[in-house]
Amino acid sequence: MSAVLERLDAIDTRLGCEVCEAGGQAAGVPLAQQARLRVEGVSLEYRGERGPIRATHRVGFDVMPSERFVLLGASGCGKSSLLKAVGGFIAPAEGRILVDGRPIDGPGPDRIAVFQEFDQLPPWKTVLENVAFPLIASGSSPRKVALEQAGDWLARVGLADFTSAYPHQLSGGMKQRVAIARALAMKPRVLLMDEPFAALDALTRRRMQDELLALWEQERFTLLFVTHSIEEALIVGHRVLVLSPHPGRVRAELNAQGLTPAQRAAQANRIERLLFGDPAAVDAISEPVAAERAAALT
Amino acid sequence: MTVTALPTSRLLDPAARAEREFALTDAPPVEATPVPLWRRALDSSAWRQAALLALLAALWEIAARAAGNDLLLPTFTAAASALWEGLASGELLQRAFISLRLLLQGYALGVTLALGLTALATSSRWGRDLLSSLTAMFNPLPAIALLPLALLWFGLGSGSLIFVLVHAVLWPLALAASAGFAAVPETLRMAGRNYGLRGPRYVAQILLPAALPAILSGLRVGWAFAWRTLIAAELFFGASSGQGGLGWYIFQNRNELMTDRVFAGLALVILIGWLVERLVFSTIERVTVRRWGMQR
Numbered sequence: 001m002s003a004v005l006e007r008l009d010a011i012d013t014r015l016g017c018e019v020c021e022a023g024g025q026a027a028g029v030p031l032a033q034q035a036r037l038r039v040e041g042v043s044l045e046y047r048g049e050r051g052p053i054r055a056t057h058r059v060g061f062d063v064m065p066s067e068r069f070v071l072l073g074a075s076g077c078g079k080s081s082l083l084k085a086v087g088g089f090i091a092p093a094e095g096r097i098l099v100d101g102r103p104i105d106g107p108g109p110d111r112i113a114v115f116q117e118f119d120q121l122p123p124w125k126t127v128l129e130n131v132a133f134p135l136i137a138s139g140s141s142p143r144k145v146a147l148e149q150a151g152d153w154l155a156r157v158g159l160a161d162f163t164s165a166y167p168h169q170l171s172g173g174m175k176q177r178v179a180i181a182r183a184l185a186m187k188p189r190v191l192l193m194d195e196p197f198a199a200l201d202a203l204t205r206r207r208m209q210d211e212l213l214a215l216w217e218q219e220r221f222t223l224l225f226v227t228h229s230i231e232e233a234l235i236v237g238h239r240v241l242v243l244s245p246h247p248g249r250v251r252a253e254l255n256a257q258g259l260t261p262a263q264r265a266a267q268a269n270r271i272e273r274l275l276f277g278d279p280a281a282v283d284a285i286s287e288p289v290a291a292e293r294a295a296a297l298t
Numbered sequence: 299m300t301v302t303a304l305p306t307s308r309l310l311d312p313a314a315r316a317e318r319e320f321a322l323t324d325a326p327p328v329e330a331t332p333v334p335l336w337r338r339a340l341d342s343s344a345w346r347q348a349a350l351l352a353l354l355a356a357l358w359e360i361a362a363r364a365a366g367n368d369l370l371l372p373t374f375t376a377a378a379s380a381l382w383e384g385l386a387s388g389e390l391l392q393r394a395f396i397s398l399r400l401l402l403q404g405y406a407l408g409v410t411l412a413l414g415l416t417a418l419a420t421s422s423r424w425g426r427d428l429l430s431s432l433t434a435m436f437n438p439l440p441a442i443a444l445l446p447l448a449l450l451w452f453g454l455g456s457g458s459l460i461f462v463l464v465h466a467v468l469w470p471l472a473l474a475a476s477a478g479f480a481a482v483p484e485t486l487r488m489a490g491r492n493y494g495l496r497g498p499r500y501v502a503q504i505l506l507p508a509a510l511p512a513i514l515s516g517l518r519v520g521w522a523f524a525w526r527t528l529i530a531a532e533l534f535f536g537a538s539s540g541q542g543g544l545g546w547y548i549f550q551n552r553n554e555l556m557t558d559r560v561f562a563g564l565a566l567v568i569l570i571g572w573l574v575e576r577l578v579f580s581t582i583e584r585v586t587v588r589r590w591g592m593q594r
Contacts, residue, residue, distance in 0.1 A: 089488055107491040117485040123590045124507045134493040137503065168591025 034101065035062035036222045037069075037086065037190050041095035043247075044081045055081040056248035058095065061241050063190065066220040070237030070256070072227055074275065078248030079226045083194050086224060087113045099189055109138040112188040114179045116195040121167040121178055127154065128163040131182045140186070153181040156218075157211070173204040180212070184219060193225045197232070209235050230271050234264050242274050251275065369557055377561035384562050390547070394566060397543030400456055401528050404463025408520065411464060412471035419476045420505070426476070433473045441466035441527040445534060459531050466527040467520040474519065478512025479505055511587045518579050525571050 039062075044055040056078035063069040071079040084090045086097055088107035097104050099111065112134065114120070121130050131150035135141040141149060154163055157177040167175055176196055183191055197205040209232065216223065227233050233240045234256045242251040251274050259267060339345060355374045362373040372380075384390035415432075418425035441462045448458035482505055490504035506513075532545025542550070548563035587593040 084488075087488070087492065089491070107488070107494070109492065109494050111492075113488065113492055115485045115488070117483065119483040120485045120489045122486065122489075122504070122507065123592050124510070124586070137490075137493040137495050137499070139494075166590055 034065075035098075036065045036067070036100065037063040037224065038098040038101075039082070039086065039095070040098070042082065042085060042092045042097060043094035044078060044085055044090055045093040046081075052093075054093075054247040056243075059243070059248060059250055060095070061250070061253060063222060063224055065222055068216060068223040068225060068236055068238045070225045070227060070233040070240045071243060072230065072233040072237075072240050072271070073243030073248065073251075074228060074245050076245040076248075077243040078245075079228075079243055080194050082248070083113070083192050083224060083226045086190070087111055087192050109134060109140065109186055110189040111192055112183040112186045113192040113194060114176070114183050114196045116198050118167070118172060118175045118199065121175060121182075123167050126164050126166055127159060127170070127178050130167065130178055131185055134182060134186050138186070149185055150181075153185045154178070156215070157181045172200050173208060176200065176208060177211075180215070184215065184221065188221070190222045190224055193223065195226055195228065198227070198229075205232075212236065230268050233271075234259065234267060240271070242271055244275065369555060372558040372561060376558040377565065380556075380558040381562035381565050384559065384566075390544075390562065390566055393542065393544050393547045393563075394570060397528060397532065397545070398570070400459055400543065401463065401524055403456075404460040404528070405467055405521065405524050407460065408464040408467025408524065409471060409517070412468050412475060412516075412520070415468070415472045416475040416479065417501070419472070420479045420501075429472060429476055433469050436465065437469040437473060439465075441523065442530045445531055449534075459528065462527055462531055463524050466523040470523060471513075471516040471520040474516025475509060475513045478509030478516070481512065482508040511593045514579065514583060514587060518575070521574060521579070522571065525567075525574075529567055 039060055041058045041060050043057050043059075045052040046055055047053075059078075059082060061069070071082060073079045081090060085092055086104070088104050088111065104111070122133065125133060128147060128150050131153055132143070132146040135146035135149060136143055140146075151160075151163060154160055157180060159174060159177055159181070162170065162174065167178065170178065179196070197208045200208060213236070215221075223236075225233075225236050227236070238255070238257040240254045240256050242254065243249065244251045252271075254267060254271070256264075256267060359374040362371045362376075365371050368376065381390070415425075415429055419429035420426075444462050444465055445458065448461040452458040452461055486504060486508055490500055495503055528543070529545040529548075532543045533549045544563055544567055548560050548567075551557075551559040551563065583593065
């Protein structure tokens with residue numbers, strides 16, 4: 001494991017140098033303080049029956065390295081579309097998306113996605129082959145090494161006994177564990193998760209959230225997580241971007257890190273107010289947020 | 299006697315009961331009782347099918363004996379013995395071999411063309427429109443209806459037969475395969491593109507296996523169409539140089555009024571179709587799509 005981490009570090013430094021040489025905006029800024037993922041004024045449009053339909057309107061946010069960043073909103077706020085745009089599956093109508101300071105160009109293995117749907121796992125591959133598949137397909141590891149790494153990762157998500165099973169033989173929670181192991185094995189620059197636990201029962205969801213946080217403690221991956229659950233957003237996220245629907249616009253960007261249960265409840269109430277009403281109260285709240293953002297930017 | 303003045307809602311509430319909490323103990327493992335052989339035999343559908351076939355054979359025998367006309371309807375036993383004699387003398391096997399060789403040639407060519415057409419249809423909108431208009435025109439057209447034209451173009455011989463065979467296989471398979479490609483889940487497509495798969499590798503590693511259930515059912519339908527088309531076409535003429543296949547065998551024996559042999563030929567046509575279905579397609583399905591849980 002430590003060998004893998006060392007190699008990752010090596011990759012980090014190399015990438016940092018490339019950015020510096022390219023004379024990107026990050027020149028002189030240490031990599032740890034530079035946004036891993038930057039979304040700048042992104043508008044997304046769908047082709048509807050009567051002309052284009054705007055899914056999001058000029059959404060912008062930064063995700064720092066090792067940050068768990070949550071997009072929260074009701075259906076219709078374009079949060080999944082935003083995640084797909086970051087994944088490179090949808091081209092923005094306006095604005096741009098940067099990973100490590102460089103604009104993205106279509107889907108790529110530096111941004112691995114975990115989806116909600118269970119059919120993201122090819123049913124014709126065993127669990128082990130499923131986890132090794134992106135490693136082999138993207139050419140990042142030779143087959144033998146990929147299978148070994150896949151085995152390690154399956155052990156870490158508690159599926160060591162199921163390596164030779166096929167996806168249809170697994171429960172929903174186990175399938176999502178395979179998808180998470182598959183994504184993490186790729187060591188993506190940003191891990192994208194699109195309501196990964198929404199199709200699970202409430203008890204399994206609780207456990208999966210804890211397991212995801214435990215994996216983060218070990219790996220410190222950068223996470224962009226989409227959810228419609230306020231509770232889940234506050235459990236999973238360091239930082240929560242609250243989106244309003246039709247079209248999706250940024251309503252607020254809040255901290256969810258290191259909250260006491262009381263603070264968490266207060267934060268949940270605040271998000272509810274942001275999403276559902278009382279505009280006067282909202283203005284009072286958004287000022288400290290604006291100050292905080294300004295402080296973060298300087 | 300006085301009733302305590304509880305509010306009515308409290309009176310209607312269920313009585314509070316003590317809470318319980320247990321330390322978990324291991325449950326004894328479930329003992330596996332082996333299913334007896336006769337039970338498993340009774341559960342399998344094979345014996346029911348066999349019994350039904352035997353019943354049909356018996357009905358045939360009774361009807362034939364009642365009719366008493368060997369020329370129109372020979373008895374089941376007569377047909378069975380004609381089949382046995384044909385197989386033992388090697389004549390029927392040779393005829394079947396001729397038919398099957400021709401069939402495989404036409405089938406292989408048809409499958410290749412169908413997959414090419416499907417690739418065209420999946421990669422461009424022009425290709426998709428081409429496929430949909432071609433299948434709409436030619437899929438309902440019986441392959442055998444093209445035989446007179448084929449005879450004009452390719453002459454009397456295997457060329458004409460292969461032409462109609464290709465026609466029989468191409469359209470149903472192309473239709474099924476392109477429907478299969480269209481039905482590949484969006485999430486799976488995105489997962490494949492996420493790993494940097496493009497072009498032919500994307501097709502081979504994501505689309506093709508994901509569409510396999512539909513492709514297999516297209517191959518199956520194509521096989522049945524090809525087999526019946528071939529036998530029908532052979533009724534017109536022998537395959538080549540006087541060496542006819544099974545269809546020709548049936549036609550010849552009808553001309554010679556050897557009706558039991560006609561039945562023997564028909565039985566072999568059915569038998570071969572059934573064997574291919576059971577041995578080839580069912581096996582492929584069992585080790586692929588059924589094993590992967592893509593089909594029940």
